[in-house]
Amino acid sequence: MRDIAFVFLFAFLVIFAFKRSYISVSLWLWAGLFVPAYWLYSFAHSISFQTILVVITVIVYLFDRNKSKSGFNFLFFLVILIYMHFTLTTYYAIGPEEKVWLEWEKFSKIMLLTLFITLIIRKKVHFTYILMVFVLSLGIMGAIEGLKFIASGGSHHIKGPDNNILSDNNHFALALDMVLPLNVYLLAEYRNSKIRPFLLITLVLSILAVLGTASRGGFIGLVCVALYFLITTKRKTLTIIGFLIVAGLASLILTEKWYTRMDTIDTANEDGSFMIRVKSWKMYTLMAMERPVLGAGFRSVEVGYVWRSLIPNFYKLSFVESPEPTEKAWAAHSIYFQTLGDHGFVGLGLLVSILVTAFLTLMNIMRKVKDIERLQWQYQLAKMFKVSLVAFSVAGAALSLPYAEIFWALIAIIISLDISCRQSLAEIKKEETAKRKQQRIKRRHA
Incomplete structure (x- = not known):
């Protein structure tokens, strides 16, 4: 029954997708974040809804007579550059060929989405639609998990959709952290709208969901978001009251186990799981030292024989305290070290450049x-x-999420916002020039 209902809903959405390219690309992103297969159990489980939306987006864009004005910036150039570098590292990867190329294929699909977002999204309504997608995908999942967490009295184990990069509780928590500010923006935009209560409830439940994941990285990301709002908002009293209400609600649900886990943030060097991360960081650094330009290739250090080949050189980083490596391979647990080991110092440099450039671009727009x-x-x-x-840059330091669709979609939207800003300013300047010209003509005839 659920599958039938969803297929009918999807058919309804497809009608709108054919109307405007910004709707189709927004739905494309929605299908990637919401993961329809996670919610379906019968015949619709095997349908690739995202692929259908990709095809529709390409068709609608190609035949769109009112395409957005094209434009590119330095951030877009860096994204193209990192994709070219990742392709090169894949070609020369030392990990299993099938595994590495499969990861490259996944990343290529994300890059295709990134390209179409930068080509299509320009107007305010475009940005509103695509931001609503984040709330109607990750926001709804966060709200559902938050409700389960409340109903279970804090015992429900929160994680993301199965068979997805966000299935891990830590990754899901970080994704929710990144969506919270977008939810706040929509709340301000829909101040007098009937959907405002929905946005507010989704925001509160998503915060509880982040806490319910028991993710220390997610908690750090949440603190970053909260501190930013507290420092920058003009309504500090209202913000503090809101924080206190959410904190009070959370205190009634969170268990002693949760508090014990968060306490380990202050004693990281004594925490076993954190020291395993340090061990992984050293191993990924060793790989970059061996192959500084290319690294090992997508997720190759996680492969047993690649990991074991690095163990004899572990002593080279003995000045950093950590447990000795075993033959069991581990993920990097860091966007920075994952990129470093997979794609060398060049790959890490490009990722950091993208983060810094994106931040500076936003500062320039403001x-x-x-x-x-x-x-x-x-x-x-x-x-x-x-x-x-x-939130991504700080909390991601302890999470392996450099290839997450949500991050690259965000970068694409930032590129679009910068292009939109420059085009808007050019239009305003053109209007002012025309106005001054008209005033001069009036003075001559006065």
């Missing part, structure tokens, strides 16, 4: 539109994207 009334939505949007980037 500076340019700060005093322009009609572009205040761009200012607020850039502000929220900064928070999402900070």
